[in-house]
Amino acid sequence: MKYLLITILSLSFAFQNYPDADGILKKVDANMSSDTNITESSMVIHGKRNSRTVVSRSYGEGYKKSFSEYLAPAREMGTKMLKLEDRLWIYSPSTDRTIQLSGHMLRQSVMGSDLSYEDMMEDRKLTEMYNSKVIGEEAIDGRKVWVVELISKVEDATYHSRKAWIDQERYVPLKEELFAKSGQLLKRVTLSEVKKVEGRWYPTKMNYKDVLKDGEGTDFIIDKIEFNAEIPEHIFTKASLKK
Amino acid sequence: MLAIQLAYKNLVNAGLRTWLNVGVLSFVFIVVLFYKGFIEGWNQDAVLQNIDWEYANGQVHHPTYEPADFLSIQDAHGQLVDAKDQGLIPVLVRQASIYPDGRLMNVTVKGIEAHQNVVKIPTPSFTSDNKLQAIIGKRMAKAAQLKIGDDVLMRWRDKNGTFDAGNITIVDIFDTHVPTVDQGQIWMPIDVIWEITGLENEATYYLVGKQNKNPSTGNWKFHSQDDLLEEIRALIAIESFSGSIIYGILLSIALLAIFDTQVLSIFRRQKEIGTCIALGMTRQQVMVLFTVEGAMYSIFAMIMGSIVGIPFLLYVSGIGIHIGGISSEMGFTMGETIYPVFNIYLLFTTAFLIVGSATVVSFLPAQKISKMNPVLAIKGKQQ
Numbered sequence: 001m002k003y004l005l006i007t008i009l010s011l012s013f014a015f016q017n018y019p020d021a022d023g024i025l026k027k028v029d030a031n032m033s034s035d036t037n038i039t040e041s042s043m044v045i046h047g048k049r050n051s052r053t054v055v056s057r058s059y060g061e062g063y064k065k066s067f068s069e070y071l072a073p074a075r076e077m078g079t080k081m082l083k084l085e086d087r088l089w090i091y092s093p094s095t096d097r098t099i100q101l102s103g104h105m106l107r108q109s110v111m112g113s114d115l116s117y118e119d120m121m122e123d124r125k126l127t128e129m130y131n132s133k134v135i136g137e138e139a140i141d142g143r144k145v146w147v148v149e150l151i152s153k154v155e156d157a158t159y160h161s162r163k164a165w166i167d168q169e170r171y172v173p174l175k176e177e178l179f180a181k182s183g184q185l186l187k188r189v190t191l192s193e194v195k196k197v198e199g200r201w202y203p204t205k206m207n208y209k210d211v212l213k214d215g216e217g218t219d220f221i222i223d224k225i226e227f228n229a230e231i232p233e234h235i236f237t238k239a240s241l242k243k
Numbered sequence: 244m245l246a247i248q249l250a251y252k253n254l255v256n257a258g259l260r261t262w263l264n265v266g267v268l269s270f271v272f273i274v275v276l277f278y279k280g281f282i283e284g285w286n287q288d289a290v291l292q293n294i295d296w297e298y299a300n301g302q303v304h305h306p307t308y309e310p311a312d313f314l315s316i317q318d319a320h321g322q323l324v325d326a327k328d329q330g331l332i333p334v335l336v337r338q339a340s341i342y343p344d345g346r347l348m349n350v351t352v353k354g355i356e357a358h359q360n361v362v363k364i365p366t367p368s369f370t371s372d373n374k375l376q377a378i379i380g381k382r383m384a385k386a387a388q389l390k391i392g393d394d395v396l397m398r399w400r401d402k403n404g405t406f407d408a409g410n411i412t413i414v415d416i417f418d419t420h421v422p423t424v425d426q427g428q429i430w431m432p433i434d435v436i437w438e439i440t441g442l443e444n445e446a447t448y449y450l451v452g453k454q455n456k457n458p459s460t461g462n463w464k465f466h467s468q469d470d471l472l473e474e475i476r477a478l479i480a481i482e483s484f485s486g487s488i489i490y491g492i493l494l495s496i497a498l499l500a501i502f503d504t505q506v507l508s509i510f511r512r513q514k515e516i517g518t519c520i521a522l523g524m525t526r527q528q529v530m531v532l533f534t535v536e537g538a539m540y541s542i543f544a545m546i547m548g549s550i551v552g553i554p555f556l557l558y559v560s561g562i563g564i565h566i567g568g569i570s571s572e573m574g575f576t577m578g579e580t581i582y583p584v585f586n587i588y589l590l591f592t593t594a595f596l597i598v599g600s601a602t603v604v605s606f607l608p609a610q611k612i613s614k615m616n617p618v619l620a621i622k623g624k625q626q
Contacts, residue, residue, distance in 0.1 A: 155403040155405070156403040156404050156405065157405055158404060158405060158406060160406070181401065181406070181407040184398075184407075184408035186398065186408065210347070212340075212347070212398060213342060213347045214344075
């Protein structure tokens with residue numbers, strides 16, 4: 001009788017009725033995505049001895065178009081970045097030149113941070129690139145989360161698999177881990193300070209950490225964000241880089 | 244013959260003045276010979292080392308591969324159809340990152356056959372199992388603080404750009420003068436690289452063995468040994484030129500001393516010049532006498548320089564010149580000890596350079612004799 005009870009309990013845990021992962025990811029998309037957004041943010045790059053903060057204003061339209069202008073520190077001020085589909089241009093005011101990044105250059109770090117240009121270029125929806133499955137429930141900082149496992153279904157995904165911890169109530173990711181083909185953990189993204197902005201929950205602090213490297217990673221702090229704001233079309237042109 | 248006899252007697256009688264000139268000129272002779280021998284020794288070592296470690300008997304590059312442009316590596320891979328039949332050794336180049344002690348280091352990974360014998364990379368050290376293993380140079384080992392037997396985490400991308408990672412074991416560390424096969428580089432068995440990247444049987448370039456001097460390459464680019472050595476030769480030529488400026492200055496100082504001595508001699512020996520002409524010598528014969536005197540300084544200098552310099556230079560070429568860690572900091576092939584190379588050609592060209600230039604600077608002030616009035620010269624009047 002005892003063994004039967006254990007077996008029934010084990011089976012009930014094994015076949016727990018978790019919600020559909022795609023449904024969860026769609027709800028996450030509804031919170032995190034918008035047709036357009038205008039963001040003012042600070043990127044805090046933690047070095048071995050000190051940290052430096054890069055302030056920028058960004059305009060985004062869907063996943064395909066974005067334009068960023070760096071406002072501080074003085075050394076980076078005026079640097080602009082334009083992304084259109086899979087192409088990326090950077091304008092440097094010190095040389096008054098615009099260069100297009102391609103190939104291996106996209107794998108370089110953005111201003112010494114733990115983020116690569118390629119990380120910023122990712123423009124496909126997770127549901128298009130990965131098969132997803134809810135594999136468990138956990139708690140992060142007292143909040144219940146779904147643990148969603150994503151395994152790539154396309155050959156050219158940068159990360160073979162991912163794990164995301166999604167807040168069960170607010171439908172925002174609180175943690176994400178990115179894995180190599182061998183299963184080696186490569187990067188960890190921790191999202192916090194979830195606030196309600198224009199009626200939706202949004203994490204305003206993200207920490208990107210290359211786990212293979214020592215250090216505290218890079219904090220990405222959203223100071224101000226506007227969703228579905230009107231953005232003039234000329235912003236997403238190469239001419240705007242030199243303005 | 245008379246001019247030579249007279250010139251010899253005049254120089255010997257001049258005493259200290261002669262030996263000072265000869266001493267300075269022989270010092271310059273030894274310095275020039277030493278520097279040229281050093282450059283020649285470096286040149287020969289660099290050529291041999293580059294052939295032994297990197298260039299083999301030439302290389303066949305993928306059409307888009309540019310060794311100096313790391314951005315070209317990503318797409319420069321493919322198969323040369325009959326490479327195996329021609330005995331070409333494939334090398335597949337990829338980029339990766341390693342994390343020794345939590346530090347990120349970007350590296351170039353080169354896959355090479357374990358059984359190759361066209362370059363000196365110690366590929367027999369690869370173990371036969373298909374595990375992730377690597378051979379590195381001592382500069383790379385020092386920079387990454389790795390030793391034989393250490394494991395280090397490496398992250399790379401497969402052919403589709405997907406990240407992969409794993410621990411690689413250092414199975415050997417080699418010592419070479421060629422930084423381009425050492426700094427920032429990791430050598431791994433090509434079978435392993437093919438497997439982990441999915442680029443089966445592909446290469447970025449092929450090494451050409453001794454038995455095949457003209458491989459058929461299709462649209463791949465064949466670079467002969469001479470093509471590949473062009474860069475290092477150009478670099479040595481620049482070094483040689485900058486060295487020639489230094490010894491040019493030294494030589495000028497020595498020649499200035501001879502020039503000065505000649506001007507002074509012609510000024511002070513006007514009576515002698517006039518007497519010679521009065522006794523039947525032509526002005527040209529007197530000019531030749533003074534020119535031979537100047538040239539004879541350099542002959543004496545060659546003899547003195549050879550007596551002192553040749554044993555010294557032979558000794559130096561035997562023990563070499565240790566330049567220590569400087570070589571590992573530089574981005575070009577240079578051993579920690581350079582063995583200068585001296586030969587007859589070098590000796591004669593240097594001697595010719597010094598004798599020739601000493602003769603010219605002796606001739607220039609001697610021209611004044613052709614305009615001298617012999618009567619005024621005998622009276623010792625200034626002209």
